[in-house]
Amino acid sequence: MTATPTGTTADTDTITMREAFAARATALLDADPRLAVVLAEISTDLFEDAAAAHPQRVVNVGIREQLLVGAAGGLALAGLRPIAHTYAPFLVERAFEQVKLDFGHQGTSGVLVSVGASYDWAEGSSTHFSPRDVALFDTLPGWRVFVPGHAAEVPALLDRAVASDESAYLRLSLRHNAEPHGTRDGSLDVLREGSRATVVAVGPLLDNVLAATAGLDVTVAYTNTPRPLDTAGLRDLAARTGNTVAVVEPYLEGTSAAIVSGALADRPHRLLSVGVGREELRRYGTAADHERLHGLDAEGVGARLRAFLAAG
Template sequence: MRNAFADEITKLGREDPRVVMLSGDIGNRLFDKFKAAQPERFFNCGVAEQNMTGVATGMAMNGLRPFTYTITPFATTRCLEQIRTDAAYHEVPVTIVAVGAGLAYAGLGPTHHACEDLALLRAIPNMLVIAPADVWEVRAALGAVLQQDRPAYIRLGKKGEPVVHKGPLPDFRIGKAITVEEGSDVCLLSTGNMLPEALKAAEALRAQGVSARVVSFHTVKPLDEACLGEAFAGFRLVATVEEHSRIGGFGSAVAEWRVDSGMAAGARLLRFGTPDAFFKKSGEQEYAREQLGLTGHQMADAIASALA
C-alpha cells in the first residue's frame, strides 16, 4: 500500500501544483520520485509530527493541498490536538496519511500498534475517515480526497497486502461501499486491509454451505447508510471485520447507526476486531491475527457457530 501511495501522490503532484508532501522523517527513499519531480513541494519535517500537522494546516489555509505521512500512532495519537484544533476546527483540506495501521507493525510492540485511530479520528467533527483495502482503493481514495475541501484521514497497511480488485476503480466514491462478492445468508462488512481475510472467511463458509456477501467499507466516516440498511434487512447475520479495537471503530460505528436508525429487527450483528487490551506478545501481523481470532478460518467458525 505504501508504494502505491508514493506512486499515486507523485502522479497527482505532477497534475496538481497545490499538492504538497510532508513526511515525519520516514519514507525518504519512498518519495524519491516525488522529490525529483517537485523538490520544492516535499518537506521532511523530522520527528516532529505535531509541528508537521500545524505546518500542513497553514499550507491548507493558503490554498495548498498538503498530505502528511508517517507511522500511524505518530500521525494520529501523537498529534491529535493539532488534527482536531488546527485542521478539523478550521475545516481545511489537510490529508493525514498513516502507514502501518492496525497490527501491521506487530513485531515492533504496542508503541507501533494502531488499534485506536479510527475511534479517535471519526469522533472529530469535519473529518473524513478512509481505510482502503488494497492498492487500487489507495489510488482511488487519493484522487477522491482531492475533490473534497475538508480534512481527511487515510489509513494504510504497510506492504505486501494482497490485491483484491482487478484494476482501477473509476466509480470509487467516498462514503459508497463496494460489493466484492455476492452472497445470500450472511454479509461481511470489511474495512481496511482485512478484506482478504474476509474473503477467506467467505470461502470457508461456502465450504460449510453458507453463502456470504463480502463488502469493502473503505469509508468509515461517512458510512454508506443505504448499504447498511440493505444488509440488515436482507441477511440473517451481518459481521463487521476490522484490525482495530472493537471499542469505537468501524463495528461500533455500524452498531451506533443501527441504534440511531431505529432498525431493531433484522440481521444479528457480529463484530470482529481486537480486544480492549494491548497486544504484548512477540510476533508479526499474521501471528497477531491468529492470536486474536482475526484470520479467515477463525471468523468463519465464529460465524457458523452464531448461525447454528
C-alpha cells in the same frame, strides 16, 4: 494473512500500498501546484524525486510530529492542499490535538496518510501499532477514512482524498488482499449474496472474510471507505439478511458499532463486531501472527461468525 498475491499481472501486485501512495502523490504534485506533502523522516526515500522536483512543496520536518501536523495545517491556511504522512501512531495519536485543532477548528482541511496500521511491524510491537486510529477520527466531525485492501486501490482513494475539500485519513497497510476491490463512490461492494447475515469486510481483511464465509449462507460486502460508511447500502443489505450484520474491520473491535447500530435504530437487529482486541499482547513475531492472535485470520473470523449465526 492467508492470501498472498499469485498470478502477478499488474505492477500494483508487486508494490506496497506505501509505494503506490508515493508514486501517485508524486504524480499529483507534478499536476497540481496547490498540493504539498509534509514528511517526518518516514518514507523520505520514496519522495526523493518529488522533493527534487518540488523542493518547496515536499517538506521533511524531521522527527517532529506536532510540527508535521501543525505545518500541514498552516499550509492549508495558505491555500494549499496538504498531505501529512508518517507512521500511524505518531501521526494520529502523538499529534492528535493538532489533528483536532489545526484543520477543522481552523475552518480548513487536510489529508493524513499513515503506514503501520494495527500490527504491520509486529517485531516492533505496541509502540508502532495503531488499532485505535479510526476510532479517534470518529470523535471528530467531517473526516473521511479510507482503508484500502490492495495497493491498486490506493491511487483512486488518494485522488478522492486530494480532490475533496474535506479532511481525509488514508490508512495504508502491508496487509492486503490478493486482488483489488471496491467501488468508485465508496458504496458497499457486494461480492457474495446470502440470506442469514450481511458481513461487511473492511480493507485488507476481505480475503480472510471470504475464506471464513465459504460455505456460509451470508452476504459479503467490501468497503475501503469506512467513513462515511455506506449506511444506506448497509440498510438495504441488512433488510435482505434478517437484519443480522457482522462488521469485520482491521482496527479496534467495535469501532463501527455505533454507526451501524445507529443506521439500524429503526428496526430490531443483531450486530457482531470483529476487530483488533484492546488488550496489549506484548508479543512480537509477524503481522500474520498478530492477525491470528486477534482472531482475525480466516479460522478466527469463521469461528466468530458461526457462533454468531448459531446464537441467532
